[in-house]
Amino acid sequence: MGFKVAVVGATGNVGREMLDILAERRFPVSEVVALASSRSIGTEVSFGDKTLKCRHLDTYDFSDTDICLMSAGGDVSREWSPRIGAQSCVVIDNSSAWRMDPDVPLVVPEVNADAAAGFTKKHIIANPNCSTAQLVVTLKPLHDAAKIKRVVVSTYQSVSGAGKEGMDELFAQTRSIFVSDPLESKKFPKRIAFNLIPQIDVFMEDGFTKEEWKMVAETKKILDPKIKLVATCVRVPVFIGHSEAVNIEFENPLSPDEARNILREAPGVLVIDKHEPGGYITPHEAAGEDATYVSRIRDDPTVENGLVLWCVSDNLRKGAALNAVQIAEVLMNRKLIAPKQKAA
Known part of the structure; x- marks a missing residue:
């Protein structure tokens, strides 16, 4: 017995990845x-x-x-997800539109799969921000072991986090540099080729960007509202894969x-x-992989009960498409939904 699945935004980077992962994981x-x-x-x-x-x-x-995997942006999701949910089709949404809605579960299956059962209020489940997903997968087991008090993450x-336009801009600017053509910046506020941009999303009144706020708010909702977290989010000239340097302060050693x-x-x-040259994972190696890779685990000597680590993940997969399909698997495996069309 199989489920009828719709993918909205099927021509985008994440939509195509969703289709690939549904096939790879043999979702029924x-x-x-x-x-x-x-x-x-x-x-x-x-x-x-x-x-x-x-x-x-x-x-x-x-x-x-039965299931709608939504990857068409916040505006489309705000308009369509309630309509789709009203037809008893569960929407698993990749945008930021519903993440902080108290009636919508925000789910990373390795961290808070039980929350998925709350989908019945609106028939919507939210995917977290790509940078949040890999962070909470890493923090959850450590929090269970020693209780996290504070996190500082950079x-x-x-550029794939900004969609196909971001990838195209990095490619075009890189080519322009090599052939000495003028550079155009359309998607990003400054040149991205051979550069770093310490801004992702818009600035808020307190000086943080919305991307940084998302990491704080989403980590609290998914993992523990008592965790203090501060983030600095930087766009780098890498096509696929988000990396994070994470300082963690624990309550216990x-x-x-x-x-x-x-x-x-x-x-x-x-x-x-491995504490040797090359004994860690980079975004290039994480691209196309499902796992969140953790490297460079070491003591943080500036605080009591502190650790520092490096984590890397494919943002199009675990940060978006894979997480959405894993949520669908939770709904299926826990028998939270059943196919509307029964097998003949």
Whole structure:
């Protein structure tokens, strides 16, 4: 018995990744429908060894669809997710539109899978921000072991976090530099090629950016509202893969060796931590992988009970598409939903 699944935003980076991961993980589908805006009607996308033609979101009937993977941006989600949910189709949304809604679960399956059961209020489940997802996967087992008090995180986020336009801009600017053409900055506020930009999303009144606020608010909602967290989010000239340098202060002692052993047993985490040149993971190596990689675990001598670590993950996968499919798997495995169309 399979589920009918619709992917909204199927032509985008994350939408295509969702289709790939549904096929890779052999999610039991009776049918997969690719949906997009009017300009993409008829565009072909791949699902395993099949080719799907995109249909128009505006004219699609969700009444016989079980799950909608939504990756079309906040404005589209705010308009459409309640309509889709009203037809008893569970929306798993990748935008920021519903993350802080108290009636919408914000779920990372390795961290708070139980929260998924709360979808019944609006038939919407939110995916966290890509930078938050890999962080909480890393923090959860350590928090369980020694109780985290405070986190200071600096992110190094790839241009794919800004969508296809961000990737295209990095490529075009890099080429322009090599052939001595003038550079254009459209997607980013400053040149991204061979540069870093200490701004992701818009600035807020307190001087933090919205991306930094998201990491704080989402970590509290997913993991523990008592954790104090401050973030500095930086865009870097990397195509795929977000990296984070994380300083953690615990209530109880936790040695680097103990942390390594805990993380080696943690779901969704792989520890690669050799104290030698190259004995760590970079975003290039994490691209295309499902795991959140943790390296460079060491004592933080500036605080009592402190550790420092480096974590890297493919932001299009664990930070977006993979997490959404894993949420769908939670709904299925825990029998929180059943296919509307029964097998003949």
